[in-house]
Structure formats: C-alpha cells, structure tokens
Amino acid sequence: MAQVQVRDVPRTTEAAGPAPKAPTPQTPARPVTALRTPPSFTAVLRHRYCGRLLIASVTGRMALGIVPVALILAAQRDGHSLATASVLAALYGVCPALGLPLLGRLADRRGLPLPCHLGAVLVTAALGALALAGTTSLPFTAVCVALAGAGCPPLEGGLRSLWPTVLPDAAHVRTAYTLDSSTQEIVYVAGPALAVVTATWLSPAAALALAAAATGAGSLVFATARPARAWRAAARRRDPLGVLRPPAMRLLLFALVFLGGTVGALDVASIAVAGRQDAAWLAGALPATFSAAGLLGGVLFARLQPATAPQPRHLLVLAALFAAGWLPLLAPLPAPVVLALAVLPGALFVPLLTVASLTVTALAPPGTSTEAVGWMSSAIRLGVAGGTALAGPLGGHFTLPLLAAALCALLLSAPTTSTVAPAAA
Template structure:
C-alpha cells in the first residue's frame, strides 16, 4: 500500500471479516470524516481540465483563428499540466498542501482571467496564458490520494476510494465539455473561461481549507534529485500510462473518422460518451468486487484484457454496433486506472506520494495529446488505440512491485 505521510501510518491493518466478504461501497468511503467535502471540492477544482480545451477552440474560432490554430491552443493546454503537476506535487510533499494548491489556483485564475479580458487575438499572449493555465493546475488529485491514507481505516476502503476518485474523473471529462459548450453557446466563450477560473478557485479553496488538508504534513523524504522517479519500476509504469492515455486521445479521433465514414455525425460525440459512461460503471463494479490478486498481477491482467477489447472495433460494423463495442474497453479503463494508481502509490518512496500522482497524471495527459496528434494523420482508425493499448500491456509486464521493505531492527 502507499507510503503514508506524517500522521498517516501505513495501513497494514486488514479490514474486518465482513469487509473481506463485501468490500466497502462508495457511500461507505464518503461517510468518513471530510471525505465527501474533499472529493467534491477536488472534482470542482479539476473541472477546468474538462472545460478549457473545448472552450479555447470555441474562443479562438470566434476571434477569427483557424481550426488548426484553435486545436494547437487546446493541445498546448493539454500538455502544460505535465510540466506543472510534478513540480507542484513535489512542493506539496515538501511544504504541505495549502501553498501549492493556492499558488496553482491563483496562476490559473490570472491566466484565464487575462484571456477573458483580452480574448485570443494576440497569439503570443494567448499561448503564454494557456501554458500558465495548464501548468498551474493545483495538485488536487495527488493531494486527495495522499489524504485517503489519513482518513480511511484500512486497505479495502483505500482501494474503493481510489476507484471512486478514478470514476469521478470521468464526470470531469464528460460533464465538463458539455457544460462548456452550453455556456459558450448561450453566453460566450469568455463566460465559459470565467466559469473555469471560478470553479478552480472555489474548489481549491474548499479543498485546501479543509482540516485534513491543512494539518497534513509530509514525511521525511530522502535527498534525491529523482524524487518519485527513483524506483526502477516507476519509469516503465509511467511509460505504460502514456500509452494508456494515448488510447483515449486516439479514441476521440477514431470516433470522428467513424462518424464521417458511416455518415452518422452523432457518433462522434456518442462514442467517447459511452466509453466514459462504461468507465463509471466499471469503476462501481470494480469497487464492489475487488479482486484478490496482487496489484502487479491484476494490473497486467487488466492491461491485457483492455487491449483485447479494442479488437472488435476493427470490424466494419454498423454505427449502433460500434457504440455497443465501445463499452468493452470503456468498462475496463477505470479499473485499470485505479490499479495503476495504487501501484504508483506503492512504488513511491516515502515523502513523494503527491509528486508521484503528478507524474502519473502527466504521463496520461501526454499520452492523450500524443494519441490525438498521431491518430489524425493515420486516418483515425481504431487500430491506433489498439496499438497503444497493446504497448501499454507489454510495458505493464515489467516489474511493478515495490522493493521489499527493510527488516525492522
């Protein structure tokens, strides 16, 4: 289980017998002190990650830029958190959660606020603001996962909490774009950007002022420039997560290409929506029936089956069948992400848990951007996410178990 932070002794106490037979539900996790507040606040604070890319495209087009330029701005925003999250996560592991959370939220608010006031006409200024808004994303996900270990009583509850958090991210990336499009259409793209800034500020403020976040203190971390990347198994795992992210990025383009090929425009949005909805269902089922296999073996098994689930999508089937087949990989995405998160936490050296989650998020976001960039020139075929999923599974075959802890003196 993950290395705990100060005041968060490693959870080695097994769950009660009843919990062993029936894993805790999402509701059981949220009943614990501050868990509901922290989860909801973190989701609101991360809402900009789902709303801003499409809003930037709409804003740039409204200001007269081409779709290519608008897409580049959205891609820049997608990549920028990969620069900032590990740094803010490391700051959290060194100084506590409030400082990097408030700093990140302030940077996002200033950057998006500037875009609201000036628009996107001046491209150098726009690119700088977009980069700052992405790189400044507060480390809410990493902070939340560090706090689970202080708030929950045993490993079973922590596994369910990780599944709950992974499932909630699907809400961000489904509800976020829909809300952004609605607001941009009814009001303006500037209004949607303003909402993203307000959501980031409000969610971060509620999260960082919660008592567990204010009192959480990191453990002593060994002096090492590599930080969370020090364990040998961490790098292949993060590379696997890059390819996992690439499957999602390539899926969006494949859905558009399939919609054009089948003359069913509705399919372009329906396929990613069904994929995400299936992910929510998969997360619920995974939490309900937690596998007894070791995380490393479970991770490899999920990765292999996830890759195999893309194969049926290669068949030339009708639009409704394509929609149904998208359920298969979608249902395994959140369980795979959950076990990957648990494995990253178990590999992270003491005092680096928030930074480790920052690297994990960065890897996935880089993969999403790369998958989107490559899928277009390759024709938007479902073979692209299949290949990415296969490479992910191959890399998951590398050693992902943490080194044995030294024997107590």
C-alpha cells in the first residue's frame, strides 16, 4: 500500500542570506483503510450502479435455486420416479460446472454483454420448452436440462469483475465480495421456497417458467448497465490452460471442491438426522439455519474483517475453524440442539467463501477474472454434487461434511497456497 512521502526541505547556510521561513511540516497521510471501520453493506450499495448490478445478478441466478426443486416436482407429476427426478436435478446441478468457465472466458475476451445474452437465451429457451412440453420424454427433458444448466450466464464472475470499476477503493471491494457471498445464500433459500409455492399454487411448469423469466430479466438488466457494457478485461496471454496455469490456483480449486462437498452432504444429513430423531421439521430447518447463519456471518465479517487485504493465514484459519465447527454435530444430541449447533459452521461458511474468492481473484492471470470465478463456481458445484452422492451410501451422518471440511483445510495449508497473498482488490 503506497505511503505518502514528505521530501526534506534543504537547509540554508548563513552565507546564503537569511534562512527562509520553513514550511509547516505536514503529517504523512496514513492509509485510509487502516484508520477507519471497514465499509458496511449499505456504504457499498450507496454507490452508483452497485444496487442494480447486485439485484440483477441475484435475480438472474435465482434459477439455480428454483430449477432443481421444480424439476423434481414436474417429473413426479409426469409419472417419473423420485430416482429419475433426482437424476435430472443432479444433471442440472453439474452442467453449470461445464458452462460457466467457458462463458467466463468468452466474457474476458469479448466483454460481458455477449455471454450474458447468449446464456440467457439458452436458459430461457430450454426452460420455456420444458414448461410447455413437460418432462414426459426423458431424452428431450435431459437435453433441455443440460442446456439450461450449461447456459447459466456468468453473472457471478461478471459482478466480481465489475466491483473494482464501480467502487472507490479496495476496502469497499472486499466488503462487496462479502456482500455477494452473503446474497448467494438467498438464492438457495428463496429459490426452493419460490419453486414450492409456485408449484403448489399454479403448477411445476409455472415454476420452471418463473426460473426462465428470472434468468432472462436479471441477465438483461445486468448486461445493459453501463459498467457492464464498458468493461473490458486486461490483455491476456494466449494460454490454453488460462486460469488453471498457476499451481496454487489448481490446488485452491481442488480445496473448494471439498468445501462444496460439505454443503452437498449437509442436505442429505439433514434428512437422515430428521428421520433418526423422528423430527420431520429438521430436514428443512437445518439447511435453512445453516444459510441464515451464513448471512449473519457475512454481516459480521464485513464489520470485523482486517483493514487490509486478507492474508493466506486468514484463509487457513477460517478453514480450520469451519472444520472444527462440525465436530459438536457428531454427538447424539436432541434436534433443537443440533439445529443450534449448525449455526457455527454456517456462520463461518460465508467468510471462508469470501476470502477464497479474493484469493482466486489474486491468483488469476491478468485478463481472466471472470473465467476464474467460473472455475471457482464449478469446483464448488462439483463438490456439492459429490457430497450429495456420497452422503446417502454413508448413512447421512455429519462425518462426511466434517471430513470434507478437514480435507479443505489440509489442502489450504499446503505451501503452494499458503505463500500466495491475495490482492487488495
């Protein structure tokens, strides 16, 4: 961080005549971020375009929370088994892991509007076709689901690429990253709720149509904002590996797969624990409590985060605390106590995700910021799918999220990542 330097005033000798009056010495300016409290979420949203970009991004990503539930309900209504419906939902969950890095790379090379519009057209067309034709034909349904997943517009990566262009300093950018990570919890809490309400009041097809409309509207509002239209990535080298070239990046993404695994295993563990405790309400309340705690953790982290850019040790400490937060859940405890204990890992999830995002941005080669966030999203989504797939055969215990969190912390302790400091912005 640049320090203000005051040059010494040359002394004059008596032979040179009377000494001129020395200027009043000025106290060197201290770095602003070291003196003040980190900016709040409100301070970030007061800046022009920030509210529009954030709301549009969250709206455009709402389909990620709506579609899996709507697909299961639609498939069951059309006579398919729960197993078949779950496979369709899993297919939708995995496909963005393939599409987001590609659309992110396109954004870094051609700007944000083209991939955002292209992705929105694919998603709205695929989900619209499912809403109109139904899921009776499995091959047709699988193709539409794959297109809807792979076409997810790169709104998350685009938003994080735009924060430095619409905010005044690095401290605001770091708070914006925390705000963005916190609002992701809204997608996965409000999305399923909207799917269930819409399917109950209208139909599962209407829920799919709602997801299509949200993607189209959010992407359009985001991509037509002036910062999105004006943004261009820095010049980049022609490199087939691109973001994956730095070894530290590959190791970090591998660690994030295990971080996603904790979330995927939690959903299954919630159902299993609810069955063992004969408390059906716990199946929905446990993931909701985890997500609500994430929002609270994000707010607290925004106020208590370091005045300078997070260091690698912060990432490791948060990962270790996140892993330790799962330990109390291994004990045979009453359902209300289990619910209360889920607050600790939930509250640590968003700060850990925020510092990981800053580290990914710092490790990304010049001109690859949007693609880098795409790879990060892909790693987490693959982990979610893997955690969900493994949790069932392993009995749905909290051992799997604990193991995944511990492996994440272990990978982050490797010298390759622990020696890389995140950039300030």
